[in-house]
Amino acid sequence: MDNDIFYNPTKVIFGRNTELLVGDEVAKYGDKVLLHYGGGSAERSGLLDRVRKSLKASDITVYELGGVKSNPRLELVYEGIAMCRSNGIGFVLAVGGGSVIDSAKAIACGTPNSDDVWDYFLEEKTAKAILPIGTILTIPGAGSESSDGMVITNEKTRQKLAYSDLGARPVFSILNPELTFSVPAYHTAAGISDAIAHIMERYFTKTEHTDVVDRMCESVMRGLMRNAKAAITQPEDYNARAEIMWACKVAHDGLLGMGREEDWGSHAIEHEVSAVFDVSHGAGLSAIFPAWIKYVYKNKPQRFIQWAMRVFDVEYDVTDPDWTVMQGLKRYLGFLKSINMPTSLRDLGVTDKSVLDEMAHKCAEDNGGTVGHFAVLKESDIRNIYELAY
Amino acid sequence: MDNDIFYNPTKVIFGRNTELLVGDEVAKYGDKVLLHYGGGSAERSGLLDRVRKSLKASDITVYELGGVKSNPRLELVYEGIAMCRSNGIGFVLAVGGGSVIDSAKAIACGTPNSDDVWDYFLEEKTAKAILPIGTILTIPGAGSESSDGMVITNEKTRQKLAYSDLGARPVFSILNPELTFSVPAYHTAAGISDAIAHIMERYFTKTEHTDVVDRMCESVMRGLMRNAKAAITQPEDYNARAEIMWACKVAHDGLLGMGREEDWGSHAIEHEVSAVFDVSHGAGLSAIFPAWIKYVYKNKPQRFIQWAMRVFDVEYDVTDPDWTVMQGLKRYLGFLKSINMPTSLRDLGVTDKSVLDEMAHKCAEDNGGTVGHFAVLKESDIRNIYELAY
Numbered sequence: 036m037d038n039d040i041f042y043n044p045t046k047v048i049f050g051r052n053t054e055l056l057v058g059d060e061v062a063k064y065g066d067k068v069l070l071h072y073g074g075g076s077a078e079r080s081g082l083l084d085r086v087r088k089s090l091k092a093s094d095i096t097v098y099e100l101g102g103v104k105s106n107p108r109l110e111l112v113y114e115g116i117a118m119c120r121s122n123g124i125g126f127v128l129a130v131g132g133g134s135v136i137d138s139a140k141a142i143a144c145g146t147p148n149s150d151d152v153w154d155y156f157l158e159e160k161t162a163k164a165i166l167p168i169g170t171i172l173t174i175p176g177a178g179s180e181s182s183d184g185m186v187i188t189n190e191k192t193r194q195k196l197a198y199s200d201l202g203a204r205p206v207f208s209i210l211n212p213e214l215t216f217s218v219p220a221y222h223t224a225a226g227i228s229d230a231i232a233h234i235m236e237r238y239f240t241k242t243e244h245t246d247v248v249d250r251m252c253e254s255v256m257r258g259l260m261r262n263a264k265a266a267i268t269q270p271e272d273y274n275a276r277a278e279i280m281w282a283c284k285v286a287h288d289g290l291l292g293m294g295r296e297e298d299w300g301s302h303a304i305e306h307e308v309s310a311v312f313d314v315s316h317g318a319g320l321s322a323i324f325p326a327w328i329k330y331v332y333k334n335k336p337q338r339f340i341q342w343a344m345r346v347f348d349v350e351y352d353v354t355d356p357d358w359t360v361m362q363g364l365k366r367y368l369g370f371l372k373s374i375n376m377p378t379s380l381r382d383l384g385v386t387d388k389s390v391l392d393e394m395a396h397k398c399a400e401d402n403g404g405t406v407g408h409f410a411v412l413k414e415s416d417i418r419n420i421y422e423l424a425y
Numbered sequence: 426m427d428n429d430i431f432y433n434p435t436k437v438i439f440g441r442n443t444e445l446l447v448g449d450e451v452a453k454y455g456d457k458v459l460l461h462y463g464g465g466s467a468e469r470s471g472l473l474d475r476v477r478k479s480l481k482a483s484d485i486t487v488y489e490l491g492g493v494k495s496n497p498r499l500e501l502v503y504e505g506i507a508m509c510r511s512n513g514i515g516f517v518l519a520v521g522g523g524s525v526i527d528s529a530k531a532i533a534c535g536t537p538n539s540d541d542v543w544d545y546f547l548e549e550k551t552a553k554a555i556l557p558i559g560t561i562l563t564i565p566g567a568g569s570e571s572s573d574g575m576v577i578t579n580e581k582t583r584q585k586l587a588y589s590d591l592g593a594r595p596v597f598s599i600l601n602p603e604l605t606f607s608v609p610a611y612h613t614a615a616g617i618s619d620a621i622a623h624i625m626e627r628y629f630t631k632t633e634h635t636d637v638v639d640r641m642c643e644s645v646m647r648g649l650m651r652n653a654k655a656a657i658t659q660p661e662d663y664n665a666r667a668e669i670m671w672a673c674k675v676a677h678d679g680l681l682g683m684g685r686e687e688d689w690g691s692h693a694i695e696h697e698v699s700a701v702f703d704v705s706h707g708a709g710l711s712a713i714f715p716a717w718i719k720y721v722y723k724n725k726p727q728r729f730i731q732w733a734m735r736v737f738d739v740e741y742d743v744t745d746p747d748w749t750v751m752q753g754l755k756r757y758l759g760f761l762k763s764i765n766m767p768t769s770l771r772d773l774g775v776t777d778k779s780v781l782d783e784m785a786h787k788c789a790e791d792n793g794g795t796v797g798h799f800a801v802l803k804e805s806d807i808r809n810i811y812e813l814a815y
Contacts, residue, residue: 036602036667038440043433049684050428212426244664247648247672254640261636274634277426281683282637290680294439294671 036294037242043288045181046207049281051273053211054171057086057128058093060207064167065125067096069118071139073103073131077173080217086130086171098122103131106309106316107138109153109189115142116152119166129170129205132222133177133229133316136170137185140203143168144185156187156196165202171209174218175280176226176317178233178287180208188310194401195310197302210284212276220267224374225317227263227279230286231256232320236302239331239338239409242295252291253345258282260346263374300407301327304417307398311390314383321376322383325368326424331410332360338409339363380425391421426684427632433678435571436597439671441663443601444561447476447518448483450597454557455515457486459508461529463493463521467563470607476520476561488512493521496699496706497528499543499579505532506542509556519560519595522612523567523619523706526560527575530593533558534575546577546586555592561599564608565670566616566707568623568677570598578700584791585700587692600674602666610657614764615707617653617669620676621646622710626692629721629728629799632685642681643735648672650736653764690797691717694807697788701780704773711766712773715758716814721800722750728799729753770815781811 048056061068068090070083077083078101090097100115118124119142127146129139143166145152154160172180179185184199215223238252259282265275285291304327305319312319332339340356343349343363352358368378377383395418398406405411412420438446451458458480460473467473468491480487490505508514509532517536519529533556535542544550562570569575574589605613628642649672655665675681694717695709722729730746733739733753742748758768767773785808788796795801802810 036439036664036671038443040436040438042436046430046432048430049426053428244667246651247645247668247675250644250648251641251675254644255637258637258640274426277634277684278637281426285637285641285680290675294667 036244036248037296039294041289041293042201043181043204043290044206045204045288047181047210047284048207049210051211051213053209054082054085054214055089057169057171057209058089058091058095060209061090061095061126061128061169062093064206066094067098067122067124068126068128069115069124069142070097070099071103071115071127071129071135071142072101073135074101076217077130082171082173082214083130098124103135103138105134106188106195106313107134107141109187112138112141112145112152112187116145119146125166127166127168129168130173132172132174133179136172136177136179136205137187139168139170140179140185141187141198144198144200144203153189155198155200162200162202165200168203168205169207169209170205171214172280173214174222174226175215175283176229178230178283180205180210181284181288183289186306193310195306196401197306210280212273212280215276215280216271218270220270221375222315223267223270223279224263224376225315225321226283227259227266227317227374228321228371228376229317230283231259232301232317232324233287234291235324236299237292237295237297238342239298240295241335241409245295248291248293248295249341253342255282255285255291256346259286260370263370267374296408298407298409300410300412303402303406304398304420307394308380308383308385311394312383312385318377318383321371322378322380322424323420325364325371325378326420328364329423330416330420334410336360380421385425388425391418391425395421426634426638427686429684431679431683432591433571433594433680434596435594435678437571437600437674438597439600441601441603443599444472444475444604445479447559447561447599448479448481448485450599451480451485451516451518451559452483454596456484457488457512457514458516458518459505459514459532460487460489461493461505461517461519461525461532462491463525464491466607467520472561472563472604473520488514493525493528495524496578496585496703497524499577502528502531502535502542502577505529506535509536515556517556517558519558520563522562522564523569526562526567526569526595527577529558529560530569530575531577531588534588534590534593543579545588545590552590552592555590558593558595559597559599560595561604562670563604564612564616565605565673566619568620568673570595570600571674571678573679576696583700585696586791587696600670602663602670605666605670606661608660610660611765612705613657613660613669614653614766615705615711616673617649617656617707617764618711618761618766619707620673621649622691622707622714623677624681625714626689627682627685627687628732629688630685631725631799635685638681638683638685639731643732645672645675645681646736649676650760653760657764686798688797688799690800690802693792693796694788694810697784698770698773698775701784702773702775708767708773711761712769712814713810715754715761715768716810718754719813720806720810724800726750770811775815778815781808781815785811
């Protein structure tokens with residue numbers, strides 16, 4: 036294990052009806068809140084009304100900003116920052132999935148500083164202060180409910196970039212699995228694919244002696260796969276929804292990366308796909324990650340052999356270890372297909388290869404020339420992975 | 426999963442030389458510290474000098490209170506409280522193992538309140554304020570470095586009681602595996618036994634649908650057993666020491682009990698043993714827990730079948746599920762013996778059965794009549810478990 040710090044102070048309030056506690060929680064931080072959300076589903080389901088009522092009961096003045104789309108846009112972030120500044124709002128409450136939470140985090144980073152918030156994503160500056168953030172999660176997967184990161188899309192420059200800051204971890208996150216009953220099968224599956232990818236970005240590491248955390252990674256991957264089918268096919272199965280919701284949180288709260296160098300190459304490679312084609316991030320990862328594995332596993336085959344054996348119960352073939360890896364990959368692909376996730380760029384609707392060169396170029400450029408740590412990939416490697424994923 | 430809250434804001438600073446950061450960390454909370462420790466080993470090793478130096482470099486005034494013994498005593502807690510009050514000390518820094526940290530927590534609970542701190546342990550009152558606590562851990566196992574609990578022995582009443590308070594989680598804990606190189610084999614093994622017990626107290630639950638957390642429990646138990654031998658027989662094996670240190674933290678930071686009813690009967694039953702015989706808590710658990718399993722597994726055999734299969738790779742016997750459990754138990758006992766832990770009260774030096782009646786009586790009495798939740802055990806059950814463990 037490498038030297039490392041684990042610090043995750045997000046208070047997670049888990050279970051049925053927990054959204055009714057939101058007023059009490061927000062009141063600990065202030066009396067004015069920006070209520071930030073996406074489209075109409077939180078309104079239609081009555082969730083937003085319950086939230087408003089709880090906030091009102093705690094004498095909190097509510098300012099609202101809806102309209103967050105998946106792959107959340109910088110323009111709306113600017114709008115939120117302006118609202119918070121002009122009204123002296125000191126708390127941002129996100130009600131929604133990862134996109135809403137990421138947008139809320141960016142607003143919280145931008146509001147109390149005089150910088151252009153986009154400079155943080157360009158890695159030119161870091162936020163000196165950040166407003167406290169709370170979340171009520173409705174779509175598990177992104178893990179933003181207790182992570183320190185956010186991803187925002189700048190439509191003008193066609194860039195989709197990430198910013199991480201320890202101060203951006205929500206102070207509380209409310210996770211009620213019932214609120215996920217209405218998540219459609221496709222988005223449920225995309226969330227699961229995303230969560231598995233969050234674990235694999237940490238699992239495939241060059242760091243040696245990572246036994247306990249490895250085993251924890253494997254257990255959460257298995258748990259996600261074990262409960263995926265029920266959560267998708269029986270959308271009101273509370274138990275399966277609860278398992279998935281909790282596993283998605285653990286997958287990205289930092290614990291599973293403790294003491295090791297993480298990779299994050301596949302995420303960067305996927306971000307280019309969803310920036311250009313506006314596909315769901317988890318679906319994009321479902322096409323990219325298998326290709327990444329195929330491309331890089333020879334760098335350190337034992338990582339992938341262990342993964343195949345412990346996550347997918349593949350028998351070790353002493354005479355042909357590569358077979359073991361390929362069987363693991365086959366089962367991973369089989370799982371993704373079983374939950375109707377795309378496993379190629381064509382499945383995602385990319386019908387023209389000519390765009391791949393530009394994507395690879397942009398991906399390398401946006402990330403300072405290379406992506407990844409387990410495998411350091413330059414533009415030509417990224418292009419090869421797009422090719423494999425096509 | 427049951428409704429539950431996960432909130433663990435302890436910042437864990439992990440790795441080589443991390444004790445040198447202690448001054449910076451304490452300075453965030455104040456300029457006067459009670460440096461609390463045990464016997465001479467932290468002095469002899471030079472650790473205390475490094476700590477003093479780091480605190481001094483951060484302009485922190487240091488007051489010292491050493492002398493904590495295993496099964497930490499209430500008398501010393503009172504002394505610490507008096508020191509903190511008379512000197513206006515606002516931070517308690519524990520340098521040592523679980524006993525030192527528990528003692529520090531009790532001092533931190535007692536200082537800012539006018540109550541007798543023992544009333545918290547008698548469940549008559551709760552602390553209204555608690556001083557911030559930091560730790561530099563030297564003996565892994567108890568998990569006190571990021572738990573909310575503490576156990577203190579009142580020699581006058583011969584009671585060993587626990588108190589838990591969310592405010593008692595250390596604000597930071599420094600975990601440098603090198604500091605554990607000097608932990609003798611017996612105490613290393615006792616710590617590992619304790620950590621496995623912390624997981625099993627959570628794992629054996631009546632709560633249904635606990636899949637993901639179950640798997641995480643299993644992975645940490647396996648990790649502890651996988652690395653135990655190396656940590657014990659090659660005391661300067663950094664990698665094994667690091668795995669054990671991290672696993673012991675995870676075992677008791679609350680994560681592995683998320684969304685479930687926990688048991689804690691074996692701990693209460695063991696506390697009576699170490700209160701009377703002053704044996705190491707982890708060694709006591711090594712004698713008590715197997716007896717507890719034997720006594721209660723029929724309440725819900727599938728929990729124990731799963732444990733046997735997933736933690737100990739026992740093959741499931743469809744025609745004789747009990748065999749599966751007994752094989753698991755046999756392998757658990759085999760593991761404990763392999764690390765030279767006692768597996769009976771006689772191994773612990775209890776040579777006279779006549780004391781068992783009184784211990785069972787006291788155990789029930791101290792815990793309001795019964796112990797445990799998975800299995801609710803009254804005095805006669807506790808007596809039976811002592812008998813099985815004899």
